[in-house]
């Protein structure tokens with residue numbers, strides 16, 4: 505709509521005035537906020553922006569590929585793709601405590617990002633280097649960091665809209681979304697030409713699959729979980745509710761698969777299997793502080809379970825989580 509188009513013009517102008525001919529670094533996570541910030545800043549200053557995408561090995565199936573296709577491919581933005589999965593998995597080996605896992609992932613994330621940012625700041629032959637760090641901070645983040653926070657919320661902010669990082673890096677801070685609510689950020693994303701599936705995606709936690717694999721994180725588990733979760737999400741998007749005309753991805757606020765490092769017995773053909781279990785989780789909520797488990801159609805659950813068990817060798821049992829928050833949390837860790 506035209507109001508958003510005006511907003512784009514306005515925001516673009518402001519970024520150009522702020523940045524001038526200097527260069528900007530942005531940490532791209534594939535989430536809504538950093539994606540919209542990247543698209544907006546790229547619209548304003550083009551190649552003066554370099555995005556850094558850190559793959560910690562705990563992302564969803566093909567996430568890295570999709571981010572690169574969208575930003576480097578379609579928008580022609582400069583994107584540095586850092587595959588740090590081996591490093592993250594190495595540091596997580598043997599660690600089972602959820603908060604400990606969060607701490608390690610958050611710390612490594614900052615390390616890897618800082619190293620890349622330092623290189624971009626230094627510049628190279630004839631290239632003067634970056635002076636700005638852009639972040640996809642939105643208005644609710646600004647409010648939240650002023651007030652009381654839960655332990656988890658602190659962790660969230662500690663490695664995404666990172667307090668203190670610009671100072672540590674000696675960079676100026678650029679936050680073009682800081683006056684906007686989430687809905688406005690999404691509208692802005694659409695106005696900038698980002699695909700609605702990207703802009704209306706469910707939230708995904710910074711520690712990623714690291715908190716959706718219970719206990720110790722292993723590559724084998726992450727690979728199985730990624731494939732199972734992709735099937736669940738695909739079927740949610742495919743399954744339309746006739747009463748509302750919406751699909752079940754749209755009808756849920758967050759949906760994902762959890763990997764349980766537990767084996768149970770099954771049969772397949774003439775043989776016995778002894779394989780892992782996953783739990784499907786889908787909730788409806790307006791604020792993520794309380795949430796109801798979603799009453800997904802049985803037909804949908806049946807389809808998802810059948811596909812996961814048939815297509816993902818190594819998983820032979822699928823369960824559905826029927827716990828609301830409180831007392832359960834949305835994530836299992």
Ligand code: XMP
Nearest residue numbers: 606656659660707709710711792833834835
């Ligand atoms: P819980 O599990 O606390 O989750 O009911 C509420 C919302 O917060 C997200 N969440 C996180 N997001 N880092 C994040 O960026 C985290 O460590 C984290 N833990 C939970 C969760 O996905 C849900 O949307």
